[in-house]
Amino acid sequence: MTDATLHDGQPAPRKSSLHQLDALTKKRNAAESRFKAYGIVAILIGLFFLVVLTVTIVRSGIPAFTQTVVAVEFTLTQEQFDDAESKLMKTGAYQDYFIAAMEGKLAERGIEMDFDPAAIERLLGKIGSNLREHYRANPGDLGRPVSFELSASSRVDGYFNGRVTRDTLVESRFLMLSDLDLVDALSDAGLLKQAFNWNFITGADSGVDNPGGAGIGASVVGSFFMMLVVLVLSLPIGVAASIYLEEFAPKNRFTDLIEVNISNLAAVPSIVFGILGLAVFIQFMHLPQSAPLVGGLVLTLMTLPTIIISTRASLKAVPPSIRDAALGVGASKMQAVFHHVLPLAMPGILTGTIIGLAQALGETAPLLLIGMVGFVARGYPDGFLDGFVEPNSAMPAQIYTWAARSDVAFYDKAWGGIIVLLVFLLAMNFVAIVLRRRFERRW
Amino acid sequence: MYDALHRQKEVDVNEIKIAARGVQVHYGDNHAIKDVDVDIEDKTVTAFIGPSGCGKSTFLRCLNRMNDTIPICRVEGSILLDGEDIYDKRVDPVQLRAKVGMVFQKPNPFPKSIYDNIAYGPRIHGMARNKAELDEIVERALRRGAIWEEVKDRLNAPGTGLSGGQQQRLCIARAIATEPEVLLMDEPCSALDPIATAQVEELIDELRENYSVVIVTHSMQQAARVSQRTAFFHLGNLVEFGDTSTIFTNPEDPRTESYITGRIG
Numbered sequence: 038m039t040d041a042t043l044h045d046g047q048p049a050p051r052k053s054s055l056h057q058l059d060a061l062t063k064k065r066n067a068a069e070s071r072f073k074a075y076g077i078v079a080i081l082i083g084l085f086f087l088v089v090l091t092v093t094i095v096r097s098g099i100p101a102f103t104q105t106v107v108a109v110e111f112t113l114t115q116e117q118f119d120d121a122e123s124k125l126m127k128t129g130a131y132q133d134y135f136i137a138a139m140e141g142k143l144a145e146r147g148i149e150m151d152f153d154p155a156a157i158e159r160l161l162g163k164i165g166s167n168l169r170e171h172y173r174a175n176p177g178d179l180g181r182p183v184s185f186e187l188s189a190s191s192r193v194d195g196y197f198n199g200r201v202t203r204d205t206l207v208e209s210r211f212l213m214l215s216d217l218d219l220v221d222a223l224s225d226a227g228l229l230k231q232a233f234n235w236n237f238i239t240g241a242d243s244g245v246d247n248p249g250g251a252g253i254g255a256s257v258v259g260s261f262f263m264m265l266v267v268l269v270l271s272l273p274i275g276v277a278a279s280i281y282l283e284e285f286a287p288k289n290r291f292t293d294l295i296e297v298n299i300s301n302l303a304a305v306p307s308i309v310f311g312i313l314g315l316a317v318f319i320q321f322m323h324l325p326q327s328a329p330l331v332g333g334l335v336l337t338l339m340t341l342p343t344i345i346i347s348t349r350a351s352l353k354a355v356p357p358s359i360r361d362a363a364l365g366v367g368a369s370k371m372q373a374v375f376h377h378v379l380p381l382a383m384p385g386i387l388t389g390t391i392i393g394l395a396q397a398l399g400e401t402a403p404l405l406l407i408g409m410v411g412f413v414a415r416g417y418p419d420g421f422l423d424g425f426v427e428p429n430s431a432m433p434a435q436i437y438t439w440a441a442r443s444d445v446a447f448y449d450k451a452w453g454g455i456i457v458l459l460v461f462l463l464a465m466n467f468v469a470i471v472l473r474r475r476f477e478r479r480w
Numbered sequence: 481m482y483d484a485l486h487r488q489k490e491v492d493v494n495e496i497k498i499a500a501r502g503v504q505v506h507y508g509d510n511h512a513i514k515d516v517d518v519d520i521e522d523k524t525v526t527a528f529i530g531p532s533g534c535g536k537s538t539f540l541r542c543l544n545r546m547n548d549t550i551p552i553c554r555v556e557g558s559i560l561l562d563g564e565d566i567y568d569k570r571v572d573p574v575q576l577r578a579k580v581g582m583v584f585q586k587p588n589p590f591p592k593s594i595y596d597n598i599a600y601g602p603r604i605h606g607m608a609r610n611k612a613e614l615d616e617i618v619e620r621a622l623r624r625g626a627i628w629e630e631v632k633d634r635l636n637a638p639g640t641g642l643s644g645g646q647q648q649r650l651c652i653a654r655a656i657a658t659e660p661e662v663l664l665m666d667e668p669c670s671a672l673d674p675i676a677t678a679q680v681e682e683l684i685d686e687l688r689e690n691y692s693v694v695i696v697t698h699s700m701q702q703a704a705r706v707s708q709r710t711a712f713f714h715l716g717n718l719v720e721f722g723d724t725s726t727i728f729t730n731p732e733d734p735r736t737e738s739y740i741t742g743r744i745g
């Protein structure tokens with residue numbers, strides 16, 4: 038081998054400047070910038086839909102949280118009280134006093150109106166009995182001015198937020214065209230104002246003809262009891278099953294089969310779990326219908342695969358060297374898992390559990406079949422244990438029920454219910470983040 | 481070239497601690513250990529040497545049944561610890577591993593504090609009756625692991641926050657904290673600087689007074705310095721096994737000779 042051949046076989050390294058990008062580098066950089074641009078576009082599209090969704094929900098849902106009230110300062114003297122109590126139509130007498138007072142207020146502001154007691158009833162409900170109850174309970178208020186805030190019917194709300202207009206109004210026993218003149222007059226006189234509708238947060242569902250009185254409180258409680266059942270059952274069962282499958286079970290056909298089936302279960306439509314719940318828990322085990330207990334059991338079935346899959350994934354992510362280390366100092370398999378692997382997998386397990394719970398919280402379809410949708414909960418359960426077995430509704434079921442009602446005033450309530458539901462979901466996600474931070478002590 | 485040449489090695493035969501007979505290991509279809517017979521003596525350091533992939537770690541892991549954790553791994557033959565077959569059905573591998581401790585090739589401290597890393601073994605074996613005793617065990621183990629001076633002020637700091645070499649010494653300290661009868665060390669010094677290596681070697685020499693130590697190493701010098709017996713593995717076979725001084729000065733097999741003189745490996 039001569040020097041010459043050596044030279045031919047091994048060309049001298051090319052000299053190139055670092056200040057000049059070669060073609061390949063340029064191409065790679067371009068590809069990278071393109072990819073970044075796609076990413077940003079994808080995120081912007083996502084954000085756009087998120088903003089549209091949020092704005093729509095908030096705009097449509099806010100009316101559910103406000104309520105038009107008629108604020109009137111009213112004085113009832115002792116004589117008027119005695120007089121009214123001696124009459125045959127006691128509440129009617131109170132109502133007359135009230136109407137007179139209102140006429141006075143309107144007159145003060147130079148507005149003349151004819152009052153039809155029936156119109157007042159349509160707008161404000163049976164105010165006579167409200168007043169009577171107040172004075173019988175608080176005789177001390179007699180003779181001095183008391184400001185009453187009387188909630189107006191939801192049709193009045195609708196008139197103010199544009200859902201009901203003079204052109205589209207269909208005269209009914211709920212609202213007449215002439216009532217709107219009265220509403221305008223009261224509004225001009227400054228007697229109408231918007232107040233926060235606490236009843237929507239704390240109340241129970243109302244009848245189909247009283248959208249104003251509808252509240253989501255009772256179904257929040259129903260959802261709470263369901264989630265309690267889901268958490269108490271699915272977390273221990275799911276985590277125990279995953280630890281067994283991941284760390285202890287022999288790897289054979291049978292465990293493979295179980296594994297495939299768990300993955301399949303996660304993809305089963307939720308309504309299938311609903312009909313399963315109907316057949317097993319209600320028809321076979323005779324558990325009460327519409328009870329949060331049954332709802333919780335059904336949702337547990339639905340949540341278990343999610344929890345098992347995420348728990349197994351986080352157990353798998355723990356490096357095997359940690360297990361070796363524990364076994365190497367003479368720890369048993371169980372000690373290795375519970376002292377070392379599980380704490381490291383905890384953040385993942387909690388995240389999976391809360392995602393599963395959040396999914397269950399928003400689930401409607403399975404509740405349809407066990408009688409929780411369409412059930413009108415008139416009040417809160419009597420006690421803690423009753424909360425599990427007393428028929429109740431759940432948030433998504435309640436929202437569905439409202440949205441399905443023919444009276445458009447319930448439509449606002451459905452949107453408002455969605456806001457409440459989303460607030461709960463956000464709160465759960467927040468808890469997930471906090472827990473993850475606490476457990477994620479990356480050493 | 482080798483200290484062994486200059487140092488008079490103790491060659492009297494001690495009691496046999498571990499006797500392996502006809503050991504075969506398969507990873508699925510891969511025949512990793514082929515019919516190996518080895519006697520590991522008590523109060524002796526035995527070195528396993530051989531080229532990468534020849535099965536040193538595999539064989540070492542057979543000695544405390546760490547291979548049980550690998551589903552595809554199949555071990556045949558018999559390994560007797562003090563005359564009892566450790567692969568017997570009646571043997572609980574957990575009990576075995578308390579007697580046969582292990583230091584792994586890659587440092588693997590627990591993601592816990594330095595103190596808890598050491599205290600974990602003694603705790604689960606109930607070796608300390610109170611906190612003071614546990615503190616003492618931890619300090620002794622860290623001192624013997626040649627890391628006490630570096631960590632004594634931060635025992636509550638995470639073990640994973642140490643440097644690679646410190647982590648390895650922590651793992652050694654962790655392994656000896658449980659007072660095993662046999663200590664298996666898989667390349668314990670591969671991440672250590674010469675000073676720490678010398679300290680670990682000193683430790684191994686010290687451990688020899690009471691324990692039996694098996695060390696896998698890629699450093700001929702280290703094998704020559706610390707061990708009394710050496711086993712040379714090649715492609716899953718035990719090629720040669722005998723006194724360290726003999727192996728390094730007068731190997732019988734040509735493969736051994738070419739490996740220790742650096743021609744294969």
Ligand SMILES: Nc1ncnc2c1ncn2[C@@H]1O[C@H](COP(=O)(O)OP(=O)(O)OP(=O)(O)O)[C@@H](O)[C@H]1O
Nearest residue numbers: 507510512530531532533534535536537538539550
């Ligand atoms: N977990 C495993 N699964 C499958 N095969 C394995 C496994 N561990 C080791 N082997 C195989 O067994 C053989 C021996 O590996 P081993 O780790 O014992 O070698 P080694 O002598 O320790 O090498 P090194 O000096 O590089 O650590 C190799 O062929 C390897 O591919």
Ligand SMILES: [Mg+2]
Nearest residue numbers: 536537585666
């Ligand atoms: Mg190895």
